[in-house]
Amino acid sequence: MSVVLAILWKDLVTEWRSRDRVVAMAVFSFLVVLVLHFALPARDAAEARRLAPGLLWVAYVFAALLGLNRAFALELENEALSGLALAPADRGWVFLGKAAANFVILGAVQAATAVVFALFFAVDLWAVAAPLAGVVALGSLGVCAVGTLFGAVAVRTRYREVMLPLLLLPLLVPVLLPAVDATAGLLETGTLRWPPVQLLLVIDAVFGIVSFVSFEYVLDE
Amino acid sequence: MTALAAGGSPADRIAARLRAPTGWLLALLAAAWLASVARAPEDSLQGVVQKILYVHPPLAFAAYLGFVLTAVGGALFLWRRDEGWDRLARSAAEVGVLFCTLMIVTGPIWARGTWGRWWSWDARLTVTLLLWFLYLAYLLLRGFTEGSERGARFAAVYGLVGVPVIVLNYFAIDLSGGRAIHPENLQRGSLGAGMGLPFLLGVLSTLAAFFHLLARRIEVEGMRARLAERTQGMRGEEGRWAT
Numbered sequence: 001m002s003v004v005l006a007i008l009w010k011d012l013v014t015e016w017r018s019r020d021r022v023v024a025m026a027v028f029s030f031l032v033v034l035v036l037h038f039a040l041p042a043r044d045a046a047e048a049r050r051l052a053p054g055l056l057w058v059a060y061v062f063a064a065l066l067g068l069n070r071a072f073a074l075e076l077e078n079e080a081l082s083g084l085a086l087a088p089a090d091r092g093w094v095f096l097g098k099a100a101a102n103f104v105i106l107g108a109v110q111a112a113t114a115v116v117f118a119l120f121f122a123v124d125l126w127a128v129a130a131p132l133a134g135v136v137a138l139g140s141l142g143v144c145a146v147g148t149l150f151g152a153v154a155v156r157t158r159y160r161e162v163m164l165p166l167l168l169l170p171l172l173v174p175v176l177l178p179a180v181d182a183t184a185g186l187l188e189t190g191t192l193r194w195p196p197v198q199l200l201l202v203i204d205a206v207f208g209i210v211s212f213v214s215f216e217y218v219l220d221e
Numbered sequence: 222m223t224a225l226a227a228g229g230s231p232a233d234r235i236a237a238r239l240r241a242p243t244g245w246l247l248a249l250l251a252a253a254w255l256a257s258v259a260r261a262p263e264d265s266l267q268g269v270v271q272k273i274l275y276v277h278p279p280l281a282f283a284a285y286l287g288f289v290l291t292a293v294g295g296a297l298f299l300w301r302r303d304e305g306w307d308r309l310a311r312s313a314a315e316v317g318v319l320f321c322t323l324m325i326v327t328g329p330i331w332a333r334g335t336w337g338r339w340w341s342w343d344a345r346l347t348v349t350l351l352l353w354f355l356y357l358a359y360l361l362l363r364g365f366t367e368g369s370e371r372g373a374r375f376a377a378v379y380g381l382v383g384v385p386v387i388v389l390n391y392f393a394i395d396l397s398g399g400r401a402i403h404p405e406n407l408q409r410g411s412l413g414a415g416m417g418l419p420f421l422l423g424v425l426s427t428l429a430a431f432f433h434l435l436a437r438r439i440e441v442e443g444m445r446a447r448l449a450e451r452t453q454g455m456r457g458e459e460g461r462w463a464t
Contacts, residue, residue, distance in 0.1 A: 149382070153378070166362075195396055199392055
């Protein structure tokens with residue numbers, strides 16, 4: 001457990017000192033929102049509410065892909081990845097530490113993006129802020145679980161920036177569908193629909209366990 | 222040549238044994254299949270396009286079998302660290318993607334004739350399309366990873382994570398209201414008179430084609446591995462002479 005906290009702390013401190021990743025992710029995701037606003041202009045409030053859930057999650061997933069690509073690129077310098085592999089603990093704990101750091105950083109970017117999104121699309125997200133944060137957190141758990149696992153894979157392939165989206169997007173469809181569904185329910189009625197939330201919980205559990213176990217085979221030098 | 226082709230692992234041995242019989246079986250079955258499809262009665266409602274039934278579901282069975290074998294081969298590789306199982310996983314993925322592509326091509330041709338449009342976001346179609354992307358990514362991952370052992374490990378993990386995703390996709394698409402428009406699985410007696418035999422022959426010859434291609438692909442991978450070993454050995458010799 002101390003390994004998890006140590007890696008989480010190390011990643012957050014490094015990020016706090018440079019703030020490279022969080023700034024790049026946030027600016028990128030604002031740009032995505034801006035581009036989506038021009039690509040799919042909402043003519044009235046009802047249309048904006050209809051489009052909002054899907055567009056918001058597109059921005060979130062793109063930001064996550066950008067951040068996850070960097071999560072292990074940093075570890076390549078000075079052979080830090082070998083250091084992580086040699087940590088005197090089960091590699092699953094190393095995975096949990098990295099995934100938790102990704103989750104925190106992604107969460108900060110998502111909160112900032114939500115504010116910009118609400119302004120651009122004139123959607124009132126504040127009224128459902130608490131349940132929306134819950135849905136976004138559940139979705140991000142799944143994204144960060146497989147994202148961290150395959151971030152570690154993609155970073156040691158050629159064309160790594162290209163490889164991660166190709167690997168991850170087909171895997172993220174089962175996360176995205178219920179996440180968008182739950183967000184749409186929140187924006188339409190203001191109440192949380194349970195079936196998508198239940199499915200998200202199941203997906204998070206499956207992705208979490210599978211990634212925890214398989215990280216052993218990914219970090220192997 | 223024979224020395225190169227012979228592989229030491231169980232997967233290589235099975236492949237070497239399967240190649241010739243599946244080839245003969247394929248030649249015989251395919252001829253019978255073509256004849257029976259030509260003689261099969263035309264569907265009274267759908268017309269000639271219904272005959273895709275004798276091709277499309279068999280391709281689907283072969284594609285799914287390929288993806289199952291990819292996961293099994295990957296799991297066995299991670300467990301036993303025997304490169305032969307990795308050759309099975311890689312070859313099954315390639316052959317599976319080939320059959321899946323053919324299935325995705327033949328399906329819309331039938332759909333255009335029967336539904337009046339090429340594609341529908343039906344749960345089964347969507348899951349299959351995602352499956353196709355998943356295994357394309359698998360093959361790309363293999364192509365982009367340097368070092369055979371590392372590539373095999375990464376691909377095995379990806380192939381294994383893909384399995385629960387297939388199941389989860391069904392639930393997710395069902396939840397988001399994917400309409401079920403794809404015909405249900407065949408049941409006993411659901412085929413018209415004279416349609417059972419060409420369908421059965423279709424399934425058998427597609428499976429023969431699948432195993433024949435798989436066996437050949439595994440053999441080629443085995444030869445490649447042997448060749449790489451030999452060239453490495455020769456380089457080692459040169460290195461010794463140079464010093």
